[in-house]
Amino acid sequence: MKKLAIGVSTLNDGILNLLNLRDKIPEIFEVIICHQIDNGINYDVNLGSVIYYKCFQKGLSKSRNELLKIASNNDIDYLIISDDDVTFLVDSLNELNDYVQNINTDENIWFRSVDDAMVLRKKYPVKEGVIDWKLFFSVASIELCLNVKAISKNRLFFDESFGLGTDIPSGEEPIFISDCSNNGIKTKYLPINISIHPIESSGSDMYESVDSFSDRLLVFCRMFGKFKGFLLYVVFCGKNFRKVNFSFLILIRKTFFKYRVLNDFI
Template sequence: MNIEILMATMAKAKISDIDWQAKNIISPLLLINQSDFNGKEVSDDITMISNTERGSSKSRNLAIENATGDICIIADDDVSYLEGYENIVKDAYSKYPDADIITFQIQTTEGKPFKPNYPVEEGYHSKMSILKCASIEITFKRKSIIDKGLKLDLEFGLGSKYRVHDEIIFLKDALSQGLKCVYVPIPIVVHPPESSGTDYNEALLFSKGAAFYRLFGISAIAYDLAFSLKKYSEYKNVFSFFDCLKLMIKGTLSYRKEH
């Protein structure tokens, strides 16, 4: 069972543009570099594929297509890994041999949990529990993903029409295809703490409304309402409650009309 890290980056001229010593990576690594040229560079256990396409989902899909590891870890170029991360991942897949996807935890550079409300209990994901997952928490069996033809939805994610929740939609599609997704409450990856919370703007709320329809169908309207109520204290200095709800429903109905 060999592990490979699939990392997304942008605007790099060569592999050495990244400070690899600080990342504590011991696995082979595939780097997808969205830049202004096409090419391939190999240095030791690092392969960099450069291309001129844009969008996080396109980057992840290209990584999946070119991956070779048995177990793949999704990564961004601003993360590093905790000592023993490979053994943690391997042990989890040994404990859950039927798991196709296992999500872990993120630790901040200050040594604290990245999210204050990580569940304590490990176990199988549901269509609700995946809503709190982040992309860099996700690992998967490459064969399971390839065999099901699973890809990230190109309409979602940074650089796409709808800029959020590409990773959640990926997990939802995996569950819908019958894949087993497991959560293990152990951190494997390190990321700087979030600075000032969510940057609420029209594009974000519109995109969330669309993503909720992609995830829940027409029930998305109820999720738009629940989100607008729950997050009011976070966005109230930018939008009124009704403006937030209106933007989300606009995104929901826009996506529904297109599909």
């Protein structure tokens, strides 16, 4: 029988949101918590029968990688990625477990998430199936159930140059899914509502901030290489520039700067 776990990233006082988490998760799921601490406080908390790990390095991608490593060391087959403000629909977790038990290929699973009003957080595909790169950017890490053993076998990890807590606070999800795909681990969309989470995400201000918008150049080039990545960025700018709240000249300047530092990220 395949073993599943929920891996939760939390920072500082966020651990206080997880005191009763174990009681809300079916017993067939292990619970792993990576608690990042950067405020000097020594937290003494009773979390019940969970795997608890303290981390004193920053970055959300660092936390995700620690969760993957702990899951691998504990012989977990599939890991649901989560944060300290996410809750779960128990019946849907059991449905996901039933589905995973019958998987015989190396695949990750992308499931649906709803907001507090039980409304889908965004537009999802209509049908179940393997997704291509055009949908990689639609996937949030808290909507992923990862094939731990296939990922560990291929020595894959979240790129720690991207994600919250770094200079490039988004993009780690599509990069990771792309790396998986390039190593034969596909991501399959499964139309099941599993988690509950507010609408906000680290990429939600992309059209307000020239930094966030131009960061897409670094993400594209990290995924596809300099030439193809730059071409895709040009197409991206052409399709989305009317949505932004900054001038074309400012975007050109920022793009030129980002292109000069590309080698630090690819």
